[in-house]
Amino acid sequence: MGVLLYKWLVTAWLAWHPFYVSVTEIVHNKASNELEISCRIFADDLENALKKQSKGPLDIIHPANRAATDSLIAGYLRKHLFITADGKPVRLQYLGYKIEEEAAWCFLSAEKILPFRKAHVRNDILYENHPNQINMIHIILNGIRKSTKLDNPEAAADFSF
Template sequence: MKKYLLQIALPFLLILLLSSFAVHKFYVSVTQIDYVANKKRIEITHRIFIDDLEKALESKYNKKVYLTSSKELPEAETLIKNYLKENIKISINKKPQNIEFLAREVEGDVLIFYTKIAISKKINTFEIFNSILTDIYKEQQNIVHTNINGYKKSILLTNTELQEKIDY
């Protein structure tokens, strides 16, 4: 009888165990930062999963925002801008910078945000703080790719490491 139960229960448990791994989600955002000298600006592109950003906005502002749907709140863009402003901070040459929001677009299940920083001086130090979604997911990873002064660097920011400084 035990052997019979084991033959039935074991495959059931195995399927249950494997399916729990399949549902686990990878929490990541990607930011690309490029210094465009001839335009005297830094161009920034953020890629964030729509459902993750919705959860963060709903948690922070206590509102269902329904991003990219016909039910999207009229104030959703303002909430997004405020969220980005609070969670992404950049200093250049030890001075905090104003990040200007340009546009957003949808690519599959990802929202892409375009922002820029006007900069006319040579960049000697660049510091980024990125806490996007770290208040919602402790496993959140924010990958930042920089291309400044012809020097490329990739940075991994997490819940415990929210900022990085680069000297040029």
Template sequence: MIKLHTMNKLIIHFSIFTLILGLVAFAHPIHLSVCEMNFNKESKSLEIAQKVFFDDLEDGVELIGGPKLNLFTEKEHPDSDLWLNRYFNQHLKVQINGKPKELIWVGRETDAKQDIQALWVYMEIPGIKKVKELTIENTILYDVHHDQRNMLHLTCNDTKKSWLFDFEKNTETIQW
């Protein structure tokens, strides 16, 4: 009988622990973005695709002095793309062969059927003949969430490399 009583206590404690853990996880969501960078030898450009939650991105734009964007709504700000490009150029810095490069806006999209909370932003850096050294500083959404993490997948010069950037480690350099 003592064993049954002890087992019931364990089940109750485990259930309470699971409930508390679930509530904590719900109250503190994971903040993660994903970036893919590919050096295209034919077009001589670094192609960049960044997936990010757009409510966080809207908050980030407001923190740099931008307007409320209301992305993908009837109230969307007419200069949304301009503000998004400005935000990414401030928070995703790329140096190629020791020279800082500006990100050129290509576009953005979301898939309302698959993921209505995130968007893909597309940018590029044209006019690159050869990449000998690449430095990436990724501080996207660090101004919004201190626990933000940014995953980056790079394909360049027949090399595939991935990094996970966080608040303390936000810069990586690779040389060929």
């Protein structure tokens, strides 16, 4: 009986006290010298941030105009996600997004990126909406994975390989 009560209390607490987390994964593809980037963001949180930016109605799960929605997401990510490799800014190209369960998976890439020794990532996705936002960042280079967690307002991380 104690275990059931504990599980119920944890479930009730999570329902009452939502958490805000995004996950950004940056993978260096050595064969093509590209960065492959994915950002997993709760769809409702991303939609709310985009509504504030566009000041209009929006439904990212069933968009009335997919191209306009892609443009909003691309613009939002351009403002809130920056990467440098060995001190050089990386030009991110937005590829699109898909909805999977409660998450929006946003995809970006960067071409002509040679293997690097140092990376700097600035990620303040959803910080303006959620004081408790947490952004997880993973970078994979030559099979080596480095990860960090950024708690709002901390928005920058450095990685060495």
